[in-house]
Amino acid sequence: MTGMAGGVPASRAVGRVFFTDAASGRRSSCSASVVASDSGNLLLTAGHCVYSRGWHRDWIFVPSYDQGKRPFGVWRAEWFVTPSRWITHGRPEDDVAFVKVASSGGVRILDRVGGNGIRPGAATGRRRTVLGYPFLPPYRGDRQHYCEGVTRSEGRRMRMACRLTTGASGGPWLDSYDRSTGFGYIGGVTTNTDLANTTLWSPLLGGDVWTLYRYADQLR
Amino acid sequence: MTGMAGGVPASRAVGRVFFTDAASGRRSSCSASVVASDSGNLLLTAGHCVYSRGWHRDWIFVPSYDQGKRPFGVWRAEWFVTPSRWITHGRPEDDVAFVKVASSGGVRILDRVGGNGIRPGAATGRRRTVLGYPFLPPYRGDRQHYCEGVTRSEGRRMRMACRLTTGASGGPWLDSYDRSTGFGYIGGVTTNTDLANTTLWSPLLGGDVWTLYRYADQLR
Structure with a gap:
């Protein structure tokens, strides 16, 4: 189905990602989701959504993005973590990443939208x-x-x-x-x-x- | 404006392009337009729409694409031509390409949509x-x-x-x-x-x- x-x-913990692709230099988009982690600021996404022949830039997450609306704001990436094998070999079975985002106004994303x-x-x-x-x-x-x-x-x-x-x-x-x-x-x-x-x-x-x-x- | x-x-001679990106292996899209050429089957597009660390694959042109409609059909690329400097250096001032498409049912694209x-x-x-x-x-x-x-x-x-x-x-x-x-x-x-x-x-x-x-x- x-x-x-x-x-x-629909999930508040799932959002659209916008970034400048390191390989092409052009704006692109992906998806990501909030993890119910201890830090409260961790996202799950694909490896190629953070690294493709270089780390992507100007990476933002918009939870529950809907037709231009940003009901829970915009969250900026602070750290990307992906398997070293994704960087060295780029095989699809290693195409996973975690992204640490910055709190916004002192609020963790997990406390804002859940995970x-x-x-x-x-x-x-x-x-x-x-x-x-x-x-x-x-x-x-x-x-x-x-x-x-x-x-x-x-x-x-x-x-x-x-x-x-x-x-x-x-x-x-x-x-x-x-x-x-x-x-x-x-x-x-x-x-x-x-x-x-x-x-x-x-x-x-x-x-x-x-x-x-x-x-x-x-x-x- | x-x-x-x-x-x-709106122009019939302008369309949306779909292809599998050579750098990422994923489907992507660009734009292109028909040129009023002698061959009648030539398009103008950007270099990165045909080559990005390899030639893109499964490249099709949909003139006047509109909300899923394909009023003038789908045209398949036969040849890509881009400056050798675009391939070797990738500088934005060389980011141009011409694409030769196949006639469809014996009809040239220029005769179908103009250019x-x-x-x-x-x-x-x-x-x-x-x-x-x-x-x-x-x-x-x-x-x-x-x-x-x-x-x-x-x-x-x-x-x-x-x-x-x-x-x-x-x-x-x-x-x-x-x-x-x-x-x-x-x-x-x-x-x-x-x-x-x-x-x-x-x-x-x-x-x-x-x-x-x-x-x-x-x-x-």
């Missing part, structure tokens, strides 16, 4: 909800969209049938998504699609990713 | 119309937008005050744009914007570019 995240499963839980070791083969901001047709980047489906493992990645396009990269794959609260548990992150836009992929989030998460969360 | 190219200055004229040696300091398909906010890539203004030279480039965003790259800068026909004379091509999206840049289209044009037009 693919649809517009209006009313039913998704960590439950390391979650398996594939279960039903998940994918959220993000695709911007290529038939989407326009202007609002949050979602897919729901069962994930299948594929080597060190997993896949789900989903028609979201470029721009959905970095959006979360959530277990036990609660439509009333808009939160769930992090089970993956969108990194790739196929040419026909029928399938999305995520890395399997294993122990090395959660080690990276703990490292990222204590940066200050 | 910036506005939506609905009714007044903009060549008038080598046109100067800066004159009033021009810029057209394209910006997709970052406040735009959504779903329809043609335009700017009109006076161009100013800046080294080997020229600039114009214009708020179009990423995705407008490759769109034409036209002299003597005729709002009734939707055609003009090629005076430049959008290649860059600034972070605040207040200004666009184009290379100065000099003799070397028109030599490249003649080479591209005879490819078959």
Whole structure:
């Protein structure tokens, strides 16, 4: 099932990211989500949303972005953390990153919009909800969209049938998504699609990713 | 003046381009326009819309793309031609390309939608119309937008005050744009914007570019 995240499963903890791409020098966009971390200022996104032949610049996160509206403000990246293998080899199974954002007016982003839980070791083969901001047709980047489906493992990645396009990269794959609260548990992150836009992929989030998460969360 | 190219200055000879980016491996989009060439199948676009650390793949042109509609069909690239300096040095003043597309059902694209004229040696300091398909906010890539203004030279480039965003790259800068026909004379091509999206840049289209044009037009 693919649809517009209006009313039913839209999440305040998911937002659109804007940045200047290091490879092209041009403005681009991705998706990201808030993690229910100790620091309260940690986001999950894709590795290529922070690093592509260099670190991206002027990186901002707009939770719950909707047709130009920024209901919970704009949050600036302070730190990027991605596996060193993503930088050295750029393989899709390492395409994950955490982003530390600055508090805004003394308020942590987690306290402003909430965040998704960590439950390391979650398996594939279960039903998940994918959220993000695709911007290529038939989407326009202007609002949050979602897919729901069962994930299948594929080597060190997993896949789900989903028609979201470029721009959905970095959006979360959530277990036990609660439509009333808009939160769930992090089970993956969108990194790739196929040419026909029928399938999305995520890395399997294993122990090395959660080690990276703990490292990222204590940066200050 | 910036506005939506609905009714007044929309051009059939300008379209949206979709391709798989060689640098990122992901689908992306640009703009391009048909040239009134002898071959009848030549487009003008930006260099980075065909080459970025490799030649882009699965490159299609949709003239007059409008909210998912493809009123004049989809045209596939057969050849890309860009200055060798764009490939070796990637400087913005060389960021231009010509694309030869395949006829569709025996019909040349120029015969289907028309094209903009060549008038080598046109100067800066004159009033021009810029057209394209910006997709970052406040735009959504779903329809043609335009700017009109006076161009100013800046080294080997020229600039114009214009708020179009990423995705407008490759769109034409036209002299003597005729709002009734939707055609003009090629005076430049959008290649860059600034972070605040207040200004666009184009290379100065000099003799070397028109030599490249003649080479591209005879490819078959």
